[in-house]
Amino acid sequence: MMVELPRSALSRRTLLRSGAAAGAGLGLAGLAPGAAAAQDAWPAAKGETMMGVPFEAHEVVRVGIIGVGNRGSSMLPLFLELDGVAITAVCDTSAEAVERAARAVVEQGRPEPAKYSAGEHDFENLLARDDVDFAYIATPWEWHTPMAVVAMRNGKHVGVECPLGVTVDELWELVDVSEQTRRHCIQLENCCYGQNELRVLRMAHDGMFGDLLHGAGAYLHDLRELLFSKTYYAGQWRRAWHTKLNADLYPTHGLGPVAAYLDVNRGDRLVRITSMSTPALGLAAYRQEHLPPDDPAWQERYAKGDATMSLIQTEQGRVIHLVHDVSNGRPYSRLNQLQGTKGVFEDYPPRIYLEPTGTPHEWGNWDDYAEHDHWLWKEVGPGPGGHGGMDYLMLYRLAQTMHLGLPPDIDVYDSATWSAPFALSARSIEQNSAPVDFPDFTRGRWRTPHPGTDSAKP
Template identity: 45%
Template sequence: MVPTPEFNPSRRDLLRSGVVLGAAAGLGGAVGAPAAADAGDAAPERGDGEKSMTNVPFEGFDQVRVGLIGLGERGGGQDLRFAAVSTITAVCDIRPERVNRTVGRIMRQGFQDTAPVGYSAGEEDYLNLLRRDDIDLVYIATPWEWHYPMAKAAMEHGKHVAVELPIAPYLDQIWDLVRTSERTRKHCILLENVNYFRPEMAMFNMAHRGLFGDLQHASGGYVHDLRWPYLFGGAYHPEHWRRRWQTRMNASHYPTHGLGPVSATLGINRGDRFEELIAVASLPKALALFREEDPRIGSDHSSWDDAPYISGDRHTCFVTTTSGRFIRIEHDVNSPHPYSRETTLTGTRGSIEVDNARIYLESLGHKNHTWRSGTEYNTILRQHDHWLWPTLEQLASQYGGHGGGDFISIWRLVQTMRLGMTPDIDVYDSAAWCSVIPLSHESLKTGRMHPVKVPDFTRGHWQEARPTFDRPRPADPWLDKE
């Protein structure tokens, strides 16, 4: 088990870790010691009332009612997308001005007559939002240390929950969210928007139509120079929250943008599963150098109060699967580097490199060892579009978010709730993808190139076939009226 970083806990820290959450929220069940399995240990036995959430559909809703927690850099852009497809009944942020801004934006949009109720009376006010009986789904876009206690409390209060990346940064917390979902019968979903990007969805379709042959290996991750304005320039609130994770864990902190799409394409948790992980990392040099040299960082900047940066600038993980395939996962937010998700997929009939927008498939007659790119690449992908994109292309363009992928991910989640379907991404997918964070730390902690076992969060249900992004367009009154 990867331990929580050492620091002197305040009430805030205890709340974040879940120790006082039960008392604060008036919840049932033990919260202070979440059930956990050390890396490599067998999955824990299910407790009383815990049953698998595989193939468990949403209840079905005439109108999905949503509560938003966290209205900053990320949540502050998702509000109008949720409001376009659902009813926002409550919003929460520790900054009253952000709450007021969000309520005003939603009402000016004109889709609902009643203004959302705002909560901004300190760090525990989100609990009052969760006590409401007019919320079906809670969306969480707060600093990472808050994801676990907020997601757990949401399920304990009878709400489904969609969480920005990750659902939790530690293995015991990830396991506890799985078990809380199984006990409360509420879904806990990583809202991984890149799974819904147009090229990634076309790649999924092509793989499932056999164009890559037998899938062999893939790569994915997150390489994005965040030094300014995100780590040092005040784009986040509090200014330091993401940067200081680099002082807590030597880990691949944010792997799922590339990992999620290739994992879905490889059928992880649907006939195959992650089995073992090995991590390597470079030395942590870039952040301290940037702080020292950048003239925008003065002597009074909060970064001078940081503990030493211990997380390597570049992390590479190799995850092997039960069926003998492997995934390479890259993470680097510290180094000068153009943005890349490192997304690739290779099978016995060919390969695709999504970031480089090129493809080579013997199944399509590609025989001359030359990548197909440009117009030819785009034509091939359009021929294998997922139905979501041509159906929602105009709305995706209107509401945007990473080229429309943010809107598509939200719309689809709300659709599965309205129609009483199972989610595309479930708690087991969310757990497996996010487990790379603590497991990479564990692998590095015990020695370079040290393998660690990946838990089976499904407890054997990964062997069962079940749907995900491969489902055809359902009958939907929402679409029929458009």
Template identity: 65%
Template sequence: MSDQVSRRSLLAAGAVLGLGSGAQAEAAVEETQVPPQKGRSMVGVPFERHDTVRVAIIGLGNRGGGMIGSFLAVPGVKVTALCDVNATAATRAANAVTDAGQPAPALYTKGDHDYENMLRRDDIDLVYVATPWEWHVPMAIASVREGKHVGVETPFATSMEELWQLVDASERYQRHCMQLENCCYGRNEMRILRMVHAGLFGELLHGAGAYNHDLRELLFSDTYYAGEWRRAWHTKSRLKGDLYPTHGLGPVAGYMDINRGDRIVRMSSMGTPALGLAEYRKANEQPGDSSWRERYVESDMTISLLQTAKGRVIRLEHDVSTPHPYSRLNHIAGTKGVFEDYPPRIYLEPRNTNHQWANFDEYKSYDHWLWTDVPPGPGGHGGMDYYMVYRTIQTMRLGLVPDMDVYDGAVWSAPVPLSSKSIDQGGAPQPIPDFTRGRWHETRPGVDSVKPV
């Protein structure tokens, strides 16, 4: 047995048994995970100032089309171009722009790659990508290569190679490439973030996040996902784990200052059999439906454990194919108490001493300034969509550092490929690379922003 194999075996064995915390967890990560840097770091890089932020949107289906109202409602935004292979969807979105009193945007609807023509325009500052997942990476890279900042829907990417491509492209072209994670801007999430930073939870120990959302009806809809593209991801043999980690992980990563003083170093995952979609198909689809040619491999429930360099633990869950109420878990615990969401409840010492959950409304004074000082706008998900767009545009107009950068997006989506790899290896721990290339030690702002004066 070679020294290299022997070392890897020891690391794997130590991880399975539980390698303590802090330096030991960091030691379990193989150094070969970080490739050479191809450009300057984007940590702490501010946007250039924009009096008006000119926005282009690629993908005008349920998500992209639904977000246009949020962009149009934010002061200082001009929607200049729209792109979708569905000309009807593009026209409908263009009508929303003109109905808001703006000039008609340019439309790009001539095939899968017409977005490349759109990106050559010189009147675009920010590109918003809301397309099927396989297009996220090529569209994001093309955007930054053409000198545009880009915000991408979840997941950022579905392979480790693609995640590094996004990091490298952002650094090489010095343009921000952001995973626009709306759940980081939820009212509860932002309140908890401020409470954590105020020290109310003491020293953090563990947290949990999830995307537990019964999507079976939508996955089998003939119209909701164009071409039923999202269900197809449940048939890909390389991806059997957590396909949608960022809604749960993004907020918890914020609580733990991931990439801002701590980092996630490894994860282990287990998955259940893939039974839910086949059972739903049997009960609801006609024998001749195209779905009967599909074989589902995506675990109905994936449970992952992630550990940080400081020894903290994060539990992630993903389930979109069995019957259950919606939950993102949104759980954080420290030496002074705990918060659990769905429904929200809290227990913090010294205020709570009777071993009974307290009312989370008692802590409204910790609401983030976005929720108290900015009037609500249009959009879904309880307001978080609008505040995400508002804050992104605000940072661009004022020339501030964005709340989230390419390194955050890469870490939040790393569980997509790594959970599947861990499941294939019987739950074996998988190292999560340091996408910041050593700058995770730096204390710096994130979503818990100070209100600009």
């Protein structure tokens, strides 16, 4: 049965935004209209829903970090800036990285965390500890689901770097285990807590863009130098994915914010995806220009097309354009676009046009809309940083919900949905860009109003 939330946990904004109010009469435990006919489209539930389920309140949130390479070590200082958060254990296959992380904790005047570096499965010993409430996983992608499953089965809530899982079966496993264990599984580094993203979200929910029609998100980042680095990705694991799969390998950065704008899983849902890729030329061209002829990378054949583009349609007929390209020279962009019947926002650089106040055919000044900033940016952010402050605010809000015993802004259903294009785009491309059905990880509860990133201040 769905947990009944106190009225304060659901803001008026959450309840009245587009689509959610229409489903409110179904009751928190009810299925969406027509869902009964589609129940065969998802595996049978093995536990009760985690939608809207609050954390148990923690006076101190005790965190175990698995993976203290580039990403994990960059997040460690942000965890250490949070009040009421303790780093109790760190793990990595590199003993040197573990020692460096432990020193960073001690240098902040904190107790030294327990250290685990005895092979690939030493993370299991960390997760067996009774002084870890939340496990943070920042490891190569193929380890994300196995580690998250062990964490939840050991009673830990878990946050996972993107993607959450690399197959649809893995994503269903994470949903099932979360429901069975009553532990939350959350997609971190989700790009939903940026200042622009949260401002657009609040403006969309206030109806300033009118009826929402389409949006765009992307991960457009020139990673060629890092992909061929001998040290940045241990064992060059990330480039190896470009030899194995032609797909959108990093969908969450672009999809997460746009899904929030469109109330995906809170009044709308993703129903199908169509994907295609360009030829795979960029990495081979970079190799030709920069690597000596005896480098082992010359034995590689790149399967991943340079740019993978997807169109995703929602139940309400809206469309999301999703793009991935890390193999070509270009400035960084996540696109971050939203179009409605009354106006449009486009990022990189940020610009806006709204009717009836905007000058026809001219962009307006995005800074003029600062009054619509989320309370996290008005009163907390950007803090010590991390992707312009969004990483710190993501962790701040996570810790806050755990301290106060509130539901997380992002749940396992959001997280699985945002990661699903990793596998689904590959399937569509393999089928000559045929449409592929999107799993409904909510099992028909996608109309249910519940907290999201447009959160009310506690």
